[in-house]
Each structure stands twice: as structure tokens, then as C-alpha cells.
Amino acid sequence: MDGAAAAADEKKKHAYSLWGVPPKDVTIRLKKLIDGLRSEFGGPEFQPHVTVVGAVHLTEQDALSRFNSACEGLKPYAAAVDRVAQLPFELGCEFVINLPRQVVEASSHCGGHFGYKRSTRK
Numbered sequence: 389m390d391g392a393a394a395a396a397d398e399k400k401k402h403a404y405s406l407w408g409v410p411p412k413d414v415t416i417r418l419k420k421l422i423d424g425l426r427s428e429f430g431g432p433e434f435q436p437h438v439t440v441v442g443a444v445h446l447t448e449q450d451a452l453s454r455f456n457s458a459c460e461g462l463k464p465y466a467a468a469v470d471r472v473a474q475l476p477f478e479l480g481c482e483f484v485i486n487l488p489r490q491v492v493e494a495s496s497h498c499g500g501h502f503g504y505k506r507s508t509r510k
Contacts, residue, residue, distance in 0.1 A: 406441035458501035465490035
């Protein structure tokens with residue numbers, strides 16, 4: 389890749405989101421549960437996670453810089469399942485409702501660093 393192409397590639401924006409991934413033992417348990425539900429009801433395969441910041445369009449360098457900045461002052465937190473809900477559309481996406489104070493604070497902290505604008509949909 390020549391210098392001009394490399395510079396243009398550095399300025400190209402991609403969609404990034406920030407996920408909280410549970411510890412390995414919890415991930416294994418959740419993956420078994422997800423795989424069982426998917427085999428019974430269908431649906432996509434995905435890694436168990438909590439979305440901390442939804443999709444934002446940034447350059448790779450900007451995303452890395454904002455991620456490193458967001459990590460400063462952020463501490464691990466415990467999360468627990470409150471209830472399970474389903475989106476009313478064709479993907480039938482299952483998700484966990486989980487809004488303890490620490491989860492909301494971590495999302496707000498990181499979202500501020502990424503310039504994330506929350507949806508106002510209800």
C-alpha cells in the first residue's frame with residue numbers, strides 16, 4: 389500500500405461498539421444456554437456480552453484513543469440478570485434487562501468518551 393492509500397485508510401470510518409464480556413466461566417455457562425435456545429428456536433450465533441456503548445462511526449485510531457481514555461477510571465463491576473425480554477421484530481433477539489447503578493454508570497462514562505447518543509425509543 390502506498391503512502392496516500394495508507395493515509396486514506398487511516399481516515400476511513402468503521403462502526404465500533406464497546407462490549408463488556410463476562411469472565412470465562414460465566415461465558416461458558418451462557419454459551420451453553422444460548423446454544424440450547426438457538427438449537428430449539430433458531431437464531432444467530434453470538435458471543436455473550438453486555439453492550440456498554442452501541443455502534444459509533446470512528447476511524448480506527450480515534451476508536452483506540454477513545455477506548456483507552458474511557459478505560460481510565462473505569463473499574464470492574466458485578467452484573468446480575470434482572471429479567472429477560474425479546475425485541476418485537478423478525479430476529480427475535482433475546483436480551484437481558486440489567487440496569488444496576490454500576491452498569492448504568494459504566495455505560496454513561498464510556499458513552500461520554502465515545503460521543504455516543506442514546507436512543508430515545510421506548
